[in-house]
Amino acid sequence: MSSKTFLDAARALLGERGLTTDPDLVGPWLTDWRGRFTGRALALASPVSTAQVADLVKLCGEHGVPIVPQGGNSGMCGGATPDAGGEAILLSLRRMNTVRSLDAGAKRIVCEAGVILQTLHDTVAGTGLRFPLTLGGKGSATVGGLVSTNAGGTQVLRHGSMREQVLGLEAVLADGSIFTALVPLKKDNRGWDLKQLLIGSEGTLGIVTAATLRLVPEVAERVVIWAGVPSLEGARDLLLHCEDAAGPALEGFEVIAQSTLDDVVKHIPGARAPLAGRHAWHTLIELVADNAGAAALPQMAQAMLEDALGKGLLQDAVVAANETQAEAFWTLRDSIAPAEREKGPAVQHDISVAVEAMPRFVTTVVPVIERDWPGTEAVAFGHLGDGNVHFHVIAPPGVDPLAWHAGDGKAISAQVYDLVSQWGGSISAEHGIGQLKVGELGRLGDPVHLALLRQVKHALDPRGLLNPGKLVPPADTASHMLAPKAASL
Numbered sequence: 001m002s003s004k005t006f007l008d009a010a011r012a013l014l015g016e017r018g019l020t021t022d023p024d025l026v027g028p029w030l031t032d033w034r035g036r037f038t039g040r041a042l043a044l045a046s047p048v049s050t051a052q053v054a055d056l057v058k059l060c061g062e063h064g065v066p067i068v069p070q071g072g073n074s075g076m077c078g079g080a081t082p083d084a085g086g087e088a089i090l091l092s093l094r095r096m097n098t099v100r101s102l103d104a105g106a107k108r109i110v111c112e113a114g115v116i117l118q119t120l121h122d123t124v125a126g127t128g129l130r131f132p133l134t135l136g137g138k139g140s141a142t143v144g145g146l147v148s149t150n151a152g153g154t155q156v157l158r159h160g161s162m163r164e165q166v167l168g169l170e171a172v173l174a175d176g177s178i179f180t181a182l183v184p185l186k187k188d189n190r191g192w193d194l195k196q197l198l199i200g201s202e203g204t205l206g207i208v209t210a211a212t213l214r215l216v217p218e219v220a221e222r223v224v225i226w227a228g229v230p231s232l233e234g235a236r237d238l239l240l241h242c243e244d245a246a247g248p249a250l251e252g253f254e255v256i257a258q259s260t261l262d263d264v265v266k267h268i269p270g271a272r273a274p275l276a277g278r279h280a281w282h283t284l285i286e287l288v289a290d291n292a293g294a295a296a297l298p299q300m301a302q303a304m305l306e307d308a309l310g311k312g313l314l315q316d317a318v319v320a321a322n323e324t325q326a327e328a329f330w331t332l333r334d335s336i337a338p339a340e341r342e343k344g345p346a347v348q349h350d351i352s353v354a355v356e357a358m359p360r361f362v363t364t365v366v367p368v369i370e371r372d373w374p375g376t377e378a379v380a381f382g383h384l385g386d387g388n389v390h391f392h393v394i395a396p397p398g399v400d401p402l403a404w405h406a407g408d409g410k411a412i413s414a415q416v417y418d419l420v421s422q423w424g425g426s427i428s429a430e431h432g433i434g435q436l437k438v439g440e441l442g443r444l445g446d447p448v449h450l451a452l453l454r455q456v457k458h459a460l461d462p463r464g465l466l467n468p469g470k471l472v473p474p475a476d477t478a479s480h481m482l483a484p485k486a487a488s489l
Contacts, residue, residue: 069093079433097119112144345409
């Protein structure tokens with residue numbers, strides 16, 4: 001059947017607002033957030049209900065039309081961008097933005113896939129509860145996208161990634177059937193927990209349409225601390241001290257190198273470093289308490305810091321005097337990416353190794369990359385307590401961005417991933433695989449792991465119509481990959 005026949009049927013199903021081929025309306029959603037990937041699409045579909053999604057998926061199956069699901073288009077790996085073929089339909093979940101229910105007593109909320117994270121936070125505010133996941137893109141990231149990529153963020157240390165927040169799930173499968181498991185059960189031994197299979201699957205196994213999410217008590221008191229330490233190993237020692245002293249009150253522990261902080265201070269008009277002196281590494285620590293522990297939190301934080309100073313675990317520290325200063329500290333952390341962009345193109349890697357090994361990994365690998373690629377600057381920052389840092393390599397000044405990304409940038413990433421694999425780590429800690437890393441996963445992944453991925457994909461999507469080319473490497477990926485420089489130490 002012709003594409004016109006399909007589009008006419010899809011338009012009849014979704015209505016004029018629900019389907020468009022207008023290039024001016026479709027165009028902005030064909031390029032990923034980083035600007036690394038641009039594709040083409042047959043049309044942009046915007047259903048308003050799970051039933052419409054199911055009917056559209058059935059229609060796509062009848063016509064053999066691939067489907068690329070998309071939330072806020074704020075992903076980091078091109079997972080929501082169609083390929084250049086122009087045969088796929090881009091399925092936007094943004095019109096499905098209803099909060100179906102909020103049960104404060106049960107501490108849970110049911111949201112459709114298009115609900116924006118900031119809207120979710122605002123909806124819960126005032127109920128005595130909060131949703132315990134946040135990230136820099138909270139103004140555009142959607143619930144469906146967060147579930148599909150198993151997003152992380154700055155609160156994973158205490159609350160876990162998105163996988164830990166999902167109590168129930170609703171999704172449309174490749175045949176158009178609706179998987180409904182929104183009712184959370186504390187105990188359920190009816191076989192596999194199938195919602196966990198869909199979380200983090202990047203739309204390759206099913207299209208998430210709604211989720212039941214857990215809520216936790218709102219923060220009644222918080223203490224935000226900026227501390228300088230002599231090394232990343234010292235930051236790890238301080239982290240262990242804070243975990244022992246603060247227990248579950250420790251919600252965030254971020255690390256930033258002095259050179260990275262310098263770039264951020266230059267980037268933000270009027271900004272200044274929290275500490276007067278310079279330190280090899282800086283840590284951003286957040287302690288929180290609900291009503292029950294609010295009164296004791298400041299004293300506990302003070303004792304924790306005094307003990308750390310007495311043991312030589314930090315060189316200097318400052319406690320935010322108020323909420324404005326606390327937010328200013330976090331603004332410094334959240335501005336690393338835009339400050340980096342001012343310096344030029346870079347290749348970004350969200351990697352993880354064993355938590356205890358991360359300081360040694362960074363201090364070992366940074367000089368290797370800078371030695372092998374003269375003129376580059378390797379930087380690491382982020383969630384030390386999770387064994388996950390953002391490991392970025394900034395290009396030498398004056399390079400052509402597109403040419404550098406396609407040449408040296410690609411080879412640098414391959415070398416970084418080789419080194420991560422040698423250390424027993426993961427090439428994707430929280431951003432997913434998408435199309436950016438699918439080749440590297442095929443090159444470096446354990447054969448048994450890759451075989452299982454392909455078998456599951458074939459079982460649930462035998463025709464390969466759901467988000468093709470993402471996450472699951474084809475069987476012959478490794479033979480087509482660029483050979484990196486030797487990953488020698």
